[in-house]
Amino acid sequence: MIVTTTKGDMDDSLLKKREGSVNNDNESTTWVEYWLADELVHRSAHVRLKKPMVSTSEAGSFKNG
Amino acid sequence: MANTQAMCTSFKTEILSGIHALGTTVIRAGTGADTLKAALYLASATVNAATTAYSVTGEVSGTGYSAGGVTATNATAPTSSGTTAYWTPSASFTYTTVTLTTSFDCVLVYNSTQSNKAISVHTFGAQTITAGTIVLSMPTNDSTNALIRIA
Numbered sequence: 754m755i756v757t758t759t760k761g762d763m764d765d766s767l768l769k770k771r772e773g774s775v776n777n778d779n780e781s782t783t784w785v786e787y788w789l790a791d792e793l794v795h796r797s798a799h800v801r802l803k804k805p806m807v808s809t810s811e812a813g814s815f816k817n818g
Numbered sequence: 819m820a821n822t823q824a825m826c827t828s829f830k831t832e833i834l835s836g837i838h839a840l841g842t843t844v845i846r847a848g849t850g851a852d853t854l855k856a857a858l859y860l861a862s863a864t865v866n867a868a869t870t871a872y873s874v875t876g877e878v879s880g881t882g883y884s885a886g887g888v889t890a891t892n893a894t895a896p897t898s899s900g901t902t903a904y905w906t907p908s909a910s911f912t913y914t915t916v917t918l919t920t921s922f923d924c925v926l927v928y929n930s931t932q933s934n935k936a937i938s939v940h941t942f943g944a945q946t947i948t949a950g951t952i953v954l955s956m957p958t959n960d961s962t963n964a965l966i967r968i969a
Contacts, residue, residue: 757915759949780942785950797950800942802957807902807967810825 756787758794763787768794779803830903830968834896844932851895852931856911856954857887859924861944872926872934880947882916890927894959904964911954918947925954927965938966 754765768787775782780800787795832838836846855872859865863876874885891909898904911925921944927937945952957963 757949759917775943782943782945784945786948793948795950796946796948797952798945798947799953799955800945801955802940802942802965803963805940805957805963805965805967806938807969809969810830812823812825814823 756795758787758789759792760789760794763789763794824901827898827901827903830901831896831898833968834903834905834966847931851892852929854890854892854907854937855887855928855930855934856890856907857885857926857928858883858913858918858922858952859926861921861923863924865924865926865939867939869926869936869939871936872928872930878918878920878922880916880918880920881949883913883918886930887911887925888913889930899961902961902967902969904959904961904967906956906959906965908956908959910956913947913952915949915951916947917949918945918952921946940965 755762756765756768765787768789771786771788773784780803782798782800784796784798786793829838857872858878859876860878865876877885888911890907890911893908896903896905923944924939924941926939929935929937956965961967
């Protein structure tokens with residue numbers, strides 16, 4: 754597979770691949786890195802938002818004075 | 819029968835479509851939906867509920883990233899379920915082949931049609947991207963998960 758890197762397109766067989774993930778209440782994230790020796794040449798991430806905020810509304814009341 | 823105090827659900831949905839103007843409003847150019855955009859911000863930035871409009875201050879910069887971010891795909895109109903009005907972009911926010919070496923953890927959704935006024939701020943774990951792609955996938959567009967909900 755060809756990977757876009759800081760050194761141009763490279764075959765992944767030439768690179769070391771690292772992957773990781775984070776899964777919590779807020780997000781589900783995966784990332785992938787490709788390293789050429791000790792140099793990071795590619796990193797992508799996919800973040801899935803899981804816990805967007807909600808705005809609440811309320812109708813006011815007329816109170817007896 | 820009995821009367822029940824409530825914020826009308828139709829009103830919540832119509833707020834999202836700009837139907838009501840309880841204060842001074844703007845002259846709109848047409849009846850179509852506004853163009854919304856999504857900009858990424860550095861983890862060191864201060865973007866929050868007090869943010870009123872898009873700003874380049876604190877925005878990420880790097881190869882392949884255009885200031886202002888990407889346009890949100892908006893193919894699904896706001897709607898409601900139960901007493902919650904909601905809306906979600908109809909596609910992920912995708913920043914393709916970028917290099918963003920300073921960590922970022924936030925996306926600001928804003929209205930580029932209306933003077934870049936801010937809509938919402940969404941945070942996530944800090945990321946960097948190197949000659950790669952950052953994809954922000956949208957939650958399910960329903961009353962409990964949608965990106966923007968007015969309950």
